[in-house]
Amino acid sequence: MSARRWVAVATATVLAAGSAALAGAGSAHATGEPGETGEKGGARAVVLRTDLDVALANKSVHVPLALSLNEVSAPQSARKTALTASLDGVDGGRRFTVLRAEVADAVAAVEGGKAESSATLAKARVHVPGLPRLGLIELEKVSAKAVCEAGRTPLASATLPGTVTVLGKRVRLTSNGPTEVKVPGVGEVRLDLSKTETTSRTAVATALQLSVSVNPLKLNVAAVEGTVTLVEARCEAPGVQKQQGERQQEAAVPEEDSGAGAGVEPQGERGEPGEKEQVANLAETGGDSATPYVAAGAVALLGVGAGAVLLSRRRKS
Known part of the structure; x- marks a missing residue:
């Protein structure tokens, strides 16, 4: 060559x-x-949660009424759609239905760098002991949604109907603040509307929260006090990959020289x-x-x- x-x-x-x-x-x-991925993130949703104290027989007996309907959580995707929530032992030994609805849906999922949850309640009626025929609240539809995506600002939103029925009284909902409903001889209810909160990685949306104080005709047969939460969604963003x-x-x-002091110029x-x-x-x-x-x-x-x-x-x- x-x-x-x-x-x-x-x-x-x-x-x-x-x-x-x-x-x-x-x-x-x-x-x-x-x-390596940081925290996996999480999502949670619930249609109904109660934290009530039921006082029976002139307040000599107290029964806690704490329950939740369609509460789901992730990382694993989950969904529940039960339409009723009932309890035993708070209505003279009979089964007591706290909630009936035509739609009661809760979904939570974490996948693809995103955590997301939502809850919807429609054509619903909530009861408390002592008021078997009169509903605590009746509503057409409420929903809440929370979305937390890695590296992005979390989002929280809630939607409400224009009016609801509380203790048999038609009430118009406004965004000006809490709504108080007082019915003589029955009790009073305070409604906190559409609460949302976000941080750099988390979001919470609650459609309705009711503060309840009910004592029909002040007979002390079944006095009920506490809170009822309707439709809540939460999430926490996964770590950034x-x-x-x-x-x-x-x-x-290059790492900075830990021994460098004043007057010493870094290489x-x-x-x-x-x-x-x-x-x-x-x-x-x-x-x-x-x-x-x-x-x-x-x-x-x-x-x-x-x-x-x-x-x-x-x-x-």
């Missing part, structure tokens, strides 16, 4: 090897696998990059630790080729 042809083949081989190495490094940075390339670049950033700011800075520059351009060796090999092969050309010319002369 002539000297010139040998040089051409050697050069092409070196350039091909260098291109393959750089291409491999570039693809690793561009399509790095997801890194990091790509493999991002973690490599973070590892390549690198004077235009004299250290070894760690060189590694960081290689990471930014897509190269890796093999790049200097590939370049050195190319220079060596080109030098050998040039020597072969000079030797050939001398022989001809």
Whole structure:
């Protein structure tokens, strides 16, 4: 093989090897696998929750009325759609129905970097002991939703009907603040409407919360006090995932010298990059630790080729 042809083949081989190495490094940075995930996040929803105290027989007996309907939680996706909630032992030994509804839906899920929950209640009527025929509240439809996505601002929302019926009294709901309903001889109810709260990673939406104080005709047969929550959704965003390339670049950033004090200029700011800075520059351009060796090999092969050309010319002369 002539000297010139040998040089051409050697050069092409070196350039091909260098291109393959750089291409491999570039693809690793561009399509790095997801890194370790932080907190998995969570979501929770509930249609009805009660925290009531039922005083029976002139308040000589107290029965806690604490229950929840269609309460679900994630990371594992979950959904419940039961339409009634009942209790035993608070209505003269008979089964007592606290809630009846045509729609009672609660959903919670965490997947794809997003935690989301929602709850809906429609055509519903809530009862408390002592008022078997008169509903504590009747409503058409309420809903709440919370969405928490990694790296984004959480969202919380709730929707309410224009009017509801409380203790048999038609009440118009407004956004001006809590609504109080007083019915002589029956009791009073305070409604806190559409409460939402968000932080950097969490969201909570509550459609309705009722503060209840009921004592029909003040007979002390079944006096009820406490709170009733209707339709609530909560979520917490999962941790942000990091790509493999991002973690490599973070590892390549030079650490500050803990012993540097006043008047000592950190290395690198004077235009004299250290070894760690060189590694960081290689990471930014897509190269890796093999790049200097590939370049050195190319220079060596080109030098050998040039020597072969000079030797050939001398022989001809």
